[in-house]
Structures are given as structure tokens and as C-alpha cells.
Amino acid sequence: MNTIILNGSPKGNSEKCNSQIFAEQFVKDMKNPCEIKCIAQNVPKELAQYVADFDAIILILPLYIHAMPGIVMKFIEELEPATSKGKSIGFIIQAGFIETAQHKYVGRYLENLAERLNYSYLGTVSKGEAAAIYMYPKMFKKVLKLLSELGVAYEKNHAFDDEVVKKLTNPYELSKFKLWLLRLVNKVGLGNIGWHKVLRENDVMDKRLDRPFL
Amino acid sequence: MKALILNGERSFEYSLSKFSKIIEDLLKGAGYQIKTIILHEKNIGNCIGCFGCWLKKPGICIIEDDAQEVAREVINSDIIIYLTPVTFGGYSSQLKKALDRNISLISPFFGTYHGEVHHRPRYKKYPSLIGIGVFSEYNKDQAELFTNLVERNAYNFHSPSHASQVFTAGESLQEIELKINSLLSKVGVNYE
Numbered sequence: 001m002n003t004i005i006l007n008g009s010p011k012g013n014s015e016k017c018n019s020q021i022f023a024e025q026f027v028k029d030m031k032n033p034c035e036i037k038c039i040a041q042n043v044p045k046e047l048a049q050y051v052a053d054f055d056a057i058i059l060i061l062p063l064y065i066h067a068m069p070g071i072v073m074k075f076i077e078e079l080e081p082a083t084s085k086g087k088s089i090g091f092i093i094q095a096g097f098i099e100t101a102q103h104k105y106v107g108r109y110l111e112n113l114a115e116r117l118n119y120s121y122l123g124t125v126s127k128g129e130a131a132a133i134y135m136y137p138k139m140f141k142k143v144l145k146l147l148s149e150l151g152v153a154y155e156k157n158h159a160f161d162d163e164v165v166k167k168l169t170n171p172y173e174l175s176k177f178k179l180w181l182l183r184l185v186n187k188v189g190l191g192n193i194g195w196h197k198v199l200r201e202n203d204v205m206d207k208r209l210d211r212p213f214l
Numbered sequence: 215m216k217a218l219i220l221n222g223e224r225s226f227e228y229s230l231s232k233f234s235k236i237i238e239d240l241l242k243g244a245g246y247q248i249k250t251i252i253l254h255e256k257n258i259g260n261c262i263g264c265f266g267c268w269l270k271k272p273g274i275c276i277i278e279d280d281a282q283e284v285a286r287e288v289i290n291s292d293i294i295i296y297l298t299p300v301t302f303g304g305y306s307s308q309l310k311k312a313l314d315r316n317i318s319l320i321s322p323f324f325g326t327y328h329g330e331v332h333h334r335p336r337y338k339k340y341p342s343l344i345g346i347g348v349f350s351e352y353n354k355d356q357a358e359l360f361t362n363l364v365e366r367n368a369y370n371f372h373s374p375s376h377a378s379q380v381f382t383a384g385e386s387l388q389e390i391e392l393k394i395n396s397l398l399s400k401v402g403v404n405y406e
């Protein structure tokens with residue numbers, strides 16, 4: 001059983017790429033770490049041919065406007081259905097917004113895709129609130145550890161471990177209380193401290209609300 | 215009133231010009247000024263995920279290519295139409311690539327909408343969204359997914375109203391016209 005890990009982020013193997021961090025964590029504690037390849041750094045057609053020789057694919061990707069990034073769609077368009085049974089594909093999605101219910105659409109899309117490609121579907125693991133992981137990895141130690149656990153269990157069972165998946169997926173939806181809290185946080189501006197910091201560093205704080213196309 | 219058609223057809227397969235022609239004629243009849251952009255004829259690179267359009271040049275993508283023109287046209291339209299082949303229930307990569315570059319049109323700052331976290335609007339007014347997906351071979355699950363995606367994207371981009379419809383490549387012109395007419399009326403187009 002050989003598995004290839006694909007990083008679907010347009011950032012590729014840059015150190016600012018959360019999908020790459022996810023991929024590296026996923027294989028970190030495996031006895032025989034899987035190979036990782038970046039879609040961004042390969043020719044879609046060639047990569048599609050390359051992955052056809054593996055028994056399993058795990059595609060790790062950021063959510064882009066509720067779906068996969070354009071480069072992942074381009075790659076997907078190049079994939080050919082498997083000619084033999086027994087191949088499998090699974091997905092790990094990470095995204096900026098907190099609640100993973102927002103990944104519902106893409107999860108169903110990916111399940112449909114697996115079926116069309118004649119691959120068995122290992123599932124889609126979702127992690128929200130992931131955009132800042134590359135900036136503050138220490139704050140996300142728990143998440144990174146869960147990803148390594150997910151990888152170890154995958155190597156053993158060729159499946160995503162339900163317990164670990166559940167922990168990563170949480171919260172699926174925001175409770176009324178959490179929504180209220182978020183509204184408050186946004187109102188007093190706390191939710192945007194991170195953005196403000198970078199805007200100031202870039203010396204464009206006063207331009208942050210610009211409408212250049214009017 | 216202005217309308218913009220983003221045609222995401224792929225250069226190697228069936229053309230969607232039949233559909234854009236019908237949309238153009240109907241909208242012209244309702245007094246709209248129409249622009250159609252065939253995306254594969256444009257030079258549009260992939261979003262590189264740098265957030266430069268929020269944090270370096272607020273409102274403008276840092277990659278200088280035709281996607282900037284697309285974004286400018288989108289925000290200055292009253293209606294936009296995503297016209298695309300349905301690929302596994304989603305848009306073509308041509309269209310998706312152009313849409314990824316449109317996050318310059320919203321703000322990095324967060325708000326809560328429809329009981330979810332989303333980005334706040336950057337502009338005061340956004341276009342209504344119509345999604346038109348064309349199948350080479352109809353698939354019910356994928357049709358549902360397509361409808362869902364258009365709805366989700368309408369939330370992402372603060373569209374005041376939205377509607378979507380899938381077609382099969384072989385449908386008659388008359389059928390297509392009827393359905394598109396009903397789509398247009400859903401986003402408030404009338405012929406008076």
C-alpha cells in the first residue's frame with residue numbers, strides 16, 4: 001500500500017503554507033513517511049499521471065471561496081478514472097473561518113469526485129481557524145499533534161481515525177453564544193488585531209477600506 | 215444597468231456561446247448594457263494566496279494581469295453571470311481561477327452573516343449572481359452541488375440576490391430561453 005500526499009495550496013512548499021505544514025505533520029511520526037508533492041510546483045497533467053501509480057492519494061488543500069483553489073480544479077480535470085478497483089482517495093481541508101460546516105459543500109463535491117474517479121472515498125477531514133498556523137505554530141501545538149496522530153493511524157489502518165477527525169472538525173457550527181461573542185469581538189475590533197498589525201507594517205492602514213474600482 | 219457574463223468554457227470542449235448569446239439578447243431587451251468575458255482568451259494567473267489584495271494594496275490584487283479588469287467589471291455590474299461547464303458539480307478551473315482573484319473585492323475584516331463567519335463587504339453595493347452550469351451528461355447529485363455552490367458564493371460576495379440553473383448541452387434554444395428568462399426574473403430583471 002503506497003500513498004502519496006498532495007499539497008493543493010498555491011503557496012506550494014513555502015514556509016508560509018499551512019497545507020505544507022499539515023502534510024509534514026501528517027507524515028512526521030510514520031514508520032515509513034509518505035512522499036509529499038505540491039500541485040503548485042508540478043505540471044498538472046504530469047502529476048496526474050504520476051499519482052495514478054499509487055494505491056492511495058491524500059490531498060491536503062486550503063478552502064478557497066467555499067471550494068478548491070483554481071490550481072486544484074485544474075489538476076482534478078487532468079485525473080483519469082482508475083481502471084482497477086482498490087484505489088482510494090482522502091482529503092484534508094483547512095480554512096480560515098472557524099466553523100467547519102462551511103466545508104460541507106466541498107466535502108460532498110469531493111465524495112462525488114472520488115466516485116467518478118472509481119476511487120474509494122476515505123473521507124474529508126476539516127479543520128477551521130487554520131489561516132494563522134504558519135505565523136504562530138506554537139499556538140497550534142495541539143492541532144499539529146492531532147495531525148501526526150491522524151497520520152500514524154492512517155499508516156496503520158489506511159483510514160482516517162474517527163476520534164481524531166472529530167477533534168479536528170470541532171466546532172462544526174457556531175452556537176448562539178459563540179456568535180454573540182464573535183459579534184462583540186468584531187464590534188470592538190478585537191477580531192481584526194492580526195490584520196491591523198500587518199496593515200501597519202505595510203504602511204497601508206489608512207488605505208485598508210479603499211474602493212479602488214469605483 | 216450593467217450585466218457581465220463570465221464565460222468559463224474550456225477551449226478544448228463545447229462552446230457556451232449559444233448560452234451567452236441568449237442571455238445577452240434577453241438582457242438587452244430589458245435595457246441592460248452587457249459585457250461578456252471569455253475567460254480562456256484572457257491572461258489570468260492563479261491566486262497565490264498572499265492576501266496582498268487585503269494587506270499590501272488594499273482592494274487590488276498584486277498580480278498585474280487581466281484578472282484586475284475582471285474584478286473591476288464585476289464590482290461595477292448590477293448582475294453577474296457565471297457561465298460554466300459543470301465539472302464534478304463545480305465550476306471549470308478557468309472560472310474558478312478568475313473568482314479566486316476576486317477576494318480583492320471584499321474586506322479582510324470579519325463579520326457574522328447568516329449565522330456564520332464571513333468577510334465584511336468592501337464596497338457598498340455588489341452585483342446579483344446568476345450561476346449557469348452546462349452538463350455534457352446530466353447528473354443529479356452534481357446539479358444539486360452546483361446550485362449549492364452558487365448559493366455559497368453569493369454569501370461570500372454579498373450578492374443581494376442569486377439564482378442558478380443547470381442545462382444539458384443538447385437542450386433546445388426555446389427551452390434554454392424560457393429557463394434563462396425565469397432566472398433573470400428571480401434577480402429582479404423586468405422588461406417594462
Ligand SMILES: Cc1cc2nc3c(=O)[nH]c(=O)nc-3n(C[C@H](O)[C@H](O)[C@H](O)COP(=O)(O)O)c2cc1C
Nearest residue numbers: 009017018019062063064065066095096097131263
Ligand atoms: C482566494 C482565497 C479564498 C479563500 N476562501 C476561504 C473561504 O471561503 N473560507 C475559509 O474559511 N477560508 C478561506 N480562505 C482562507 C484559507 O483557506 C486559509 O488561509 C488557509 O489556511 C490557507 O492555506 P495555505 O497556507 O495552505 O494556502 C481563502 C483564502 C484565499 C487566498
